[in-house]
Amino acid sequence: MIAILVSVLVSAVSVSGWGALLFRLLGASDKPRVTNLAELGIAGLFLLTAIGTIAHFFIPISTWVTSLCLVTGIGLAFRYRHLLPIQKNAKLTLASFFLFSILFAFLAYIREYHADTEFYHLPTIVWLHTSNTPIGVSNLFDQLGFNSSWFVLASMFWLPALSLTSVFAVDALILTLVFTGLFQVYRQAWGNNHGHKASILYSFLGLGFCLTGGISFIKIIGSPNTDIPAAALTIYIFYLALKLSEEKLGTDEYDLGLSLMIVSGVFAVAIKLSQLPLLALPCFYLGRMYLNRFIPSKFIKRTMWLVGLFLIVWLVRGVFLSGCLLYPQHSTCIQELPWTVPLEKAVKQHDAIRAYGLYGTMGVNHGLGNWEWLPGWWQRFTAHHFVRGMTEFVTLAAVFLVAGYLLQRWASTRRKQPPHASAEEYAAVGSHKLFSGTATVLNLLFYSFLCILFWFLTSPDIRFAYGFLASACVLLTVLLVAGMSAGARKIYLLTIKVLIFASFLLNALNLVLVTKPSDLTAKWPAIAPLNPPPPGCPDYLGLWPMYKCEVGRAG
Numbered sequence: 001m002i003a004i005l006v007s008v009l010v011s012a013v014s015v016s017g018w019g020a021l022l023f024r025l026l027g028a029s030d031k032p033r034v035t036n037l038a039e040l041g042i043a044g045l046f047l048l049t050a051i052g053t054i055a056h057f058f059i060p061i062s063t064w065v066t067s068l069c070l071v072t073g074i075g076l077a078f079r080y081r082h083l084l085p086i087q088k089n090a091k092l093t094l095a096s097f098f099l100f101s102i103l104f105a106f107l108a109y110i111r112e113y114h115a116d117t118e119f120y121h122l123p124t125i126v127w128l129h130t131s132n133t134p135i136g137v138s139n140l141f142d143q144l145g146f147n148s149s150w151f152v153l154a155s156m157f158w159l160p161a162l163s164l165t166s167v168f169a170v171d172a173l174i175l176t177l178v179f180t181g182l183f184q185v186y187r188q189a190w191g192n193n194h195g196h197k198a199s200i201l202y203s204f205l206g207l208g209f210c211l212t213g214g215i216s217f218i219k220i221i222g223s224p225n226t227d228i229p230a231a232a233l234t235i236y237i238f239y240l241a242l243k244l245s246e247e248k249l250g251t252d253e254y255d256l257g258l259s260l261m262i263v264s265g266v267f268a269v270a271i272k273l274s275q276l277p278l279l280a281l282p283c284f285y286l287g288r289m290y291l292n293r294f295i296p297s298k299f300i301k302r303t304m305w306l307v308g309l310f311l312i313v314w315l316v317r318g319v320f321l322s323g324c325l326l327y328p329q330h331s332t333c334i335q336e337l338p339w340t341v342p343l344e345k346a347v348k349q350h351d352a353i354r355a356y357g358l359y360g361t362m363g364v365n366h367g368l369g370n371w372e373w374l375p376g377w378w379q380r381f382t383a384h385h386f387v388r389g390m391t392e393f394v395t396l397a398a399v400f401l402v403a404g405y406l407l408q409r410w411a412s413t414r415r416k417q418p419p420h421a422s423a424e425e426y427a428a429v430g431s432h433k434l435f436s437g438t439a440t441v442l443n444l445l446f447y448s449f450l451c452i453l454f455w456f457l458t459s460p461d462i463r464f465a466y467g468f469l470a471s472a473c474v475l476l477t478v479l480l481v482a483g484m485s486a487g488a489r490k491i492y493l494l495t496i497k498v499l500i501f502a503s504f505l506l507n508a509l510n511l512v513l514v515t516k517p518s519d520l521t522a523k524w525p526a527i528a529p530l531n532p533p534p535p536g537c538p539d540y541l542g543l544w545p546m547y548k549c550e551v552g553r554a555g
Helices: 002-026 037-055 063-079 090-110 117-130 149-155 163-190 198-211 217-221 227-245 252-271 273-291 298-322 343-359 374-383 385-415 423-429 431-436 438-458 462-482 486-514 544-548
Strands: none
Touching (some): 002 063, 002 090, 002 163, 002 298, 037 063, 037 149, 037 163, 037 252, 037 298, 090 217, 117 163, 149 252, 163 198, 163 217, 198 227, 198 385, 217 227, 227 252, 227 438, 227 462, 252 298, 273 438, 273 462, 343 374, 374 385, 385 462, 385 486, 438 462, 462 486
16 A cells, blocks of 8 residues: 555656646746646646657657656656645645545555456556557457557556556546645635635535545546546546636636646547547637637647647557557448458447446347337446435435525524525625526536436446536536525535545544555555466466467456
8 A cells, every 4th residue: 555655646746747847838937826736737647648658659668768757757846846736725735635645545555346457457558568559459359459548647657666556556646636636726715705616616515525425436446447537537627617617718727727628628538438528618618719709829729739639649549559540439440451450340349338338248239229228227327336425415415405495484484584695694605606607507517417418328337427427416516505595505515524524534444444564565466366367378467468368367
């Protein structure tokens, strides 16, 4: 566990340095500004991913490459230390950063089983670490054709001395960055006249949801899977959309927010194709600028050039791996290339993914043209721990809404006054200002439902929709809180604070109870593989040689 925690702490400093460099390259001013760790972290992760994607065409992402990136990032963090997000409320920022690091490092250490970890997540990362991009690798093994940029990034955190153990810290790293950033947003604005904004409320309730009702979903971070980063970026993108609606066109804050939304949206799609609807949000804000005849700044234009270049390189890499731009979308396969995966193989892989979403098992994809799969799917969906947590969280908000409304009606009846809070009560909590942003919240909530509909009609595997469902849950809760009376809202927000604090205590208690002293410094793999290799399959824990066997995994 200590190895994972050290990986998170050191890597966070490094990616913050890379993020500060990206801001400077795009034209951000060199003056100190109010930044948060999520802004710098996501920018740094994206820049490192772009560098790794280009480099892997020519060389393996080996230990010396990762060491060079790590040291360079730390140097950049020192060079641009005035841009790091510890200038204001430094002690509280560092404390929250360490608490989130410890929490997520512990959850990563638990390493709850993820079906694809040994199947293709780790083998892909090991292959990236030991070989440059080979042509047509999907013909060797289907899943190696998945062109997820997250595996490129994970291989860049194969830190020296920590070996493969540090790879298990990658999902913990992005959660630490995003959650600390959202916490900073809440703390910096809640106590002043900006605390009423919907984006601030979203950041606070987002933390409350993920650390209480959604805690079970982030327990799978003990694998370098793509579900967690895609969900974290989705949650953050909806926050950026709320924030953009509260900023004025042409300001530095607006330019930075839109640039981050563009980068985050492209990054999320490159990690997981199921996040494709997210690209509509930056397109909407860019389109609105042009409709208003507002010329984007150089900062925005440079961002668009950067992500455009990244997308081209990412798509070319997909063609190298499988002969398809977006494998396993067989309509994007270029059949004229000699290494292109056979069409029937791509179709089979695509149908298998959809079949797993429909039926919960791989195999023949029956019933695509009807709804015979729906009852079984609904049973699995409603029984899922993430859905139960989401329901409990929203139900709590609804209960407080009804209770607050009834109390308000009762009090107004006794006073024989209309059921509205006094002007002083509204001014104390900024309720009238919060309602001014309700239209934006409603629009984003409707859009989140469209994202969920896209997921449902394409491949309704719940892992693909974590971010959409979480964002819809939090946006709905924001609306419910906005409708509460001032007293009920105060009690509700206090309840969320208590739940967050209790979740930290429970995880700390769990840490004490289940962790042995000898486990703190143990490296992966500390346990035997769940599916031992068949006879004659060499070096299973090396992972890559397993695909030289005809069977691969036993059982």
